[in-house]
Amino acid sequence: MFLDPISRSRVLPILLGLSFLSFAPLAEAQSRDQLSRSQASVHHREGLALYRAKDPAGALRELQRSVEIDPSFVEAWNDLGVIQRKEGALTQAIFSFGKAIAINPSYTSAIYNLALAYEGQDNLTLATRQVRRVIELNPALAQAHFLYGRLLARQNQFDPARKELQEALRRDSSLVRARVELGAVLLRQGYINDAITEIRQCLVEDPRSAEAHFQLGLALVQQGNETEARSSFSHAVELRPDYT
Numbered sequence: 001m002f003l004d005p006i007s008r009s010r011v012l013p014i015l016l017g018l019s020f021l022s023f024a025p026l027a028e029a030q031s032r033d034q035l036s037r038s039q040a041s042v043h044h045r046e047g048l049a050l051y052r053a054k055d056p057a058g059a060l061r062e063l064q065r066s067v068e069i070d071p072s073f074v075e076a077w078n079d080l081g082v083i084q085r086k087e088g089a090l091t092q093a094i095f096s097f098g099k100a101i102a103i104n105p106s107y108t109s110a111i112y113n114l115a116l117a118y119e120g121q122d123n124l125t126l127a128t129r130q131v132r133r134v135i136e137l138n139p140a141l142a143q144a145h146f147l148y149g150r151l152l153a154r155q156n157q158f159d160p161a162r163k164e165l166q167e168a169l170r171r172d173s174s175l176v177r178a179r180v181e182l183g184a185v186l187l188r189q190g191y192i193n194d195a196i197t198e199i200r201q202c203l204v205e206d207p208r209s210a211e212a213h214f215q216l217g218l219a220l221v222q223q224g225n226e227t228e229a230r231s232s233f234s235h236a237v238e239l240r241p242d243y244t
Helices: 005-052 056-069 074-086 090-103 108-120 124-137 142-154 158-171 176-188 192-205 210-223 226-239
Strands: none
Touching: 005 056, 005 074, 056 074, 074 090, 074 108, 090 108, 108 124, 108 142, 124 142, 142 158, 142 176, 158 176, 176 192, 176 210, 192 210, 210 226
């Protein structure tokens, strides 16, 4: 449309005013979002502090409040799920991790934690699916290879389990639990001497690993060394009475 100079001088301020008005709701929405995240962050930090102070009920209350204020707060959903899982509320934890993943489908922490929650429910198929997704997103994550190996071992897939556990240790040789699990897998496959070597190495790195002492006892029994096996079982029970 052609406008003469006089008309243009009258219309332009009106158009500018309309343009300003169209941006105003956006700016107000952004301001509200920032305020919500700020308030949610306060509850998030308080929830984590309460959990460190051994108050899981208070922590859950604060983290729940955090995601109510800001439902897009992915880290708060994940942390809420972590505490729910540790407190045995696996169904709620799975819901929380699912919320975090829906917001950020590549959030490996939430996917890994979801795998742990499914493992806690003995849903090994779904747990395996999730941890494989973690490895696809971050192949360097040693903990994911360890979890994958453990899940495969629980499904009696010992050869691939051994490979995953060895990969975990290749990426992080300090993963004592992965070495214990590898020793247990080797023992299940009949490689008794190799199993003993791996488990003894665990005890060099962590002499207070009850699981390593127990697995060493099992391996020594199969080797026929019952005297040393009894000593290993005794150490395991001292460290963890539930092994009796």
